[in-house]
Amino acid sequence: MEKGARHALIGPNGAGKTTFINLLTGVLRPTAGRIFLEGRDITDTLPHERVRLGMARTFQINQLFLDLTPLESIGLVVSERLGSGADWWRVIGTKSAVTDEIVEIIERFHLADVMLDRVAVLPYGKQRLLEIALAFACRPRLLLLDEPAAGVPEAERHELLATIEALPAEVTVLLIEHDMDLVFSFADRISVLVNGALFVDGAPDEVARDPRVKAVYLGEEVHA
Amino acid sequence: MTSAAANEVAAYLKRRARWSPLEIAFWVFAFATIWLFPGKYLILKDTAILALFALSLDLILGYAGIISLGQAAFFGLAGYFSGLVAKYGIINEPLLALIASGLAAAALGFVTSFLVLRGSDLTRLMVTLGVSLMLGEVANRYSNITGGADGLQGVDIQPILGRFRFDLYGHNGYVYCLIVLFICFVLARRVVYSPFGLSLRAVKGNPLRAAAIGIPVKWRLVAVYTFSAGLAGLAGALLTQTTAFCSLDVFSLDRSADLLLVLIIGGTGYLYGGLIGAVIYKLLQDWIANLTPQYWQFWIGLVLVVIVLAGRERMQGWIAAARGALEDATARVAARPAKFASDRQ
Numbered sequence: 001m002e003k004g005a006r007h008a009l010i011g012p013n014g015a016g017k018t019t020f021i022n023l024l025t026g027v028l029r030p031t032a033g034r035i036f037l038e039g040r041d042i043t044d045t046l047p048h049e050r051v052r053l054g055m056a057r058t059f060q061i062n063q064l065f066l067d068l069t070p071l072e073s074i075g076l077v078v079s080e081r082l083g084s085g086a087d088w089w090r091v092i093g094t095k096s097a098v099t100d101e102i103v104e105i106i107e108r109f110h111l112a113d114v115m116l117d118r119v120a121v122l123p124y125g126k127q128r129l130l131e132i133a134l135a136f137a138c139r140p141r142l143l144l145l146d147e148p149a150a151g152v153p154e155a156e157r158h159e160l161l162a163t164i165e166a167l168p169a170e171v172t173v174l175l176i177e178h179d180m181d182l183v184f185s186f187a188d189r190i191s192v193l194v195n196g197a198l199f200v201d202g203a204p205d206e207v208a209r210d211p212r213v214k215a216v217y218l219g220e221e222v223h224a
Numbered sequence: 225m226t227s228a229a230a231n232e233v234a235a236y237l238k239r240r241a242r243w244s245p246l247e248i249a250f251w252v253f254a255f256a257t258i259w260l261f262p263g264k265y266l267i268l269k270d271t272a273i274l275a276l277f278a279l280s281l282d283l284i285l286g287y288a289g290i291i292s293l294g295q296a297a298f299f300g301l302a303g304y305f306s307g308l309v310a311k312y313g314i315i316n317e318p319l320l321a322l323i324a325s326g327l328a329a330a331a332l333g334f335v336t337s338f339l340v341l342r343g344s345d346l347t348r349l350m351v352t353l354g355v356s357l358m359l360g361e362v363a364n365r366y367s368n369i370t371g372g373a374d375g376l377q378g379v380d381i382q383p384i385l386g387r388f389r390f391d392l393y394g395h396n397g398y399v400y401c402l403i404v405l406f407i408c409f410v411l412a413r414r415v416v417y418s419p420f421g422l423s424l425r426a427v428k429g430n431p432l433r434a435a436a437i438g439i440p441v442k443w444r445l446v447a448v449y450t451f452s453a454g455l456a457g458l459a460g461a462l463l464t465q466t467t468a469f470c471s472l473d474v475f476s477l478d479r480s481a482d483l484l485l486v487l488i489i490g491g492t493g494y495l496y497g498g499l500i501g502a503v504i505y506k507l508l509q510d511w512i513a514n515l516t517p518q519y520w521q522f523w524i525g526l527v528l529v530v531i532v533l534a535g536r537e538r539m540q541g542w543i544a545a546a547r548g549a550l551e552d553a554t555a556r557v558a559a560r561p562a563k564f565a566s567d568r569q
Contacts, residue, residue, distance in 0.1 A: 065425070086447075091241045
């Protein structure tokens with residue numbers, strides 16, 4: 001993938017999209033093949049170390065810290081990344097670099113009005129935004145979004161899509177999504193995965209015109 | 225605009241860690257007991273030690289989500305350690321011996337922490353229990369050193385800092401325990417409000433995500449388990465130093481189980497649970513033991529069952545409801561004369 005790319009990975013259910021992300025991030029180990037990040041072999045690197053190397057992900061099903069507030073969650077990620085995560089003496093919030101960055105992320109992800117609520121009681125759309133915000137707070141150069149719009153009600157959808165489209169250009173994004181509107185408005189390149197193998201790869205209009213893709217994927221969607 | 229929001233965020237984060245008036249009142253009262261209850265030093269001292277011990281479990285259970293039935297391993301190891309260094313005159317000054325004992329317990333905690341990193345709650349219960357049982361039997365086996373079933377005798381504790389002798393009434397002993405408890409509490413409080421403490425709550429809440437945002441989950445758990453073991457060790461050493469005696473029951477399962485009981489009574493994850501739980505537990509024990517010396521554990525058991533079945537949140541709900549009803553009643557009583565007056569018109 002190119003730096004700054006907006007790449008979408010699509011495919012029918014069970015094609016192996018999430019498995020692919022689990023392999024990239026180190027949740028699963030590959031049985032064959034190697035994984036490279038910016039030319040560096042990270043196949044044997046632990047998940048939390050890959051985050052430090054500049055790769056962060058979101059989850060298809062929210063993986064949040066339900067007992068914390070959005071402010072605490074984001075503060076946690078930021079202080080972790082700035083290297084004070086093991087600091088057991090300083091009180092959080094005394095470093096202005098940390099607070100400035102927390103504020104920037106909270107505003108970017110429209111979480112200011114709920115930042116002091118427990119995550120467990122947030123509306124689903126806000127939880128989805130926080131899900132991306134936590135990954136973004138790792139300041140990744142490669143951001144992996146696993147179905148960010150899944151299950152978000154129509155009323156909260158617009159805010160989420162706008163936020164995703166407003167991600168800074170220097171962050172490379174790999175998007176997994178079933179929502180074709182989002183995929184085609186967002187991606188500058190699309191790969192189609194079927195049964196765990198790369199099926200078609202190309203620019204959005206090429207992929208949309210490809211008859212094989214229509215047959216296995218888009219066609220299914222229309223009929224379904 | 226951004227700077228105003230930044231100030232708000234910074235202020236909120238700092239406010240989280242500020243001492244509330246209730247906390248200050250709690251500690252003022254705790255130190256006031258030195259003058260308020262001069263005849264009760266022994267039970268007060270036992271309560272302070274139990275509170276410190278419970279604090280150590282709360283750190284791993286309430287913050288990192290590690291359940292343990294083996295805190296007695298650290299309590300007991302440090303108990304014997306402090307007794308032996310005093311008996312053989314290796315470290316005569318009690319404060320130094322206390323610190324050395326805590327470090328010894330922390331070292332054991334570090335080594336055994338790798339056993340509790342993986343696995344479910346049940347495996348953690350069994351592994352921690354197993355470690356404390358093994359240590360208890362080791363102490364039993366080497367009775368030539370530990371005194372075995374007779375306990376460690378002939379321990380002579382020197383005055384603290386060469387000045388404060390452990391007196392018969394237990395005054396100095398209690399003050400000593402209370403100060404150590406307070407210092408440990410301040411330390412633990414500082415830790416849980418630090419970025420490190422926040423990351424522990426994240427690990428407890430969702431280890432998968434914690435790793436996905438770059439937290440080295442394993443090392444955080446090792447660190448907190450080691451710290452917790454050190455605090456448990458300090459509690460054990462305090463017991464030996466204030467009683468000038470140490471017996472095999474420092475390793476007993478009862479001791480670890482009582483500790484869970486204390487935290488169930490007091491609640492976990494806010495640091496005061498262990499302290500409040502220890503006070504309630506000791507008061508209950510003392511009160512019931514006076515009523516029925518032989519069967520006091522029956523009533524402790526009953527209290528436990530009620531607390532667990534009712535659930536803390538529901539009990540807090542009852543208390544809130546009772547308070548609401550009381551306020552309603554007083555409001556109605558206050559409103560009644562006016563109503564009568566209007567009826568008469």
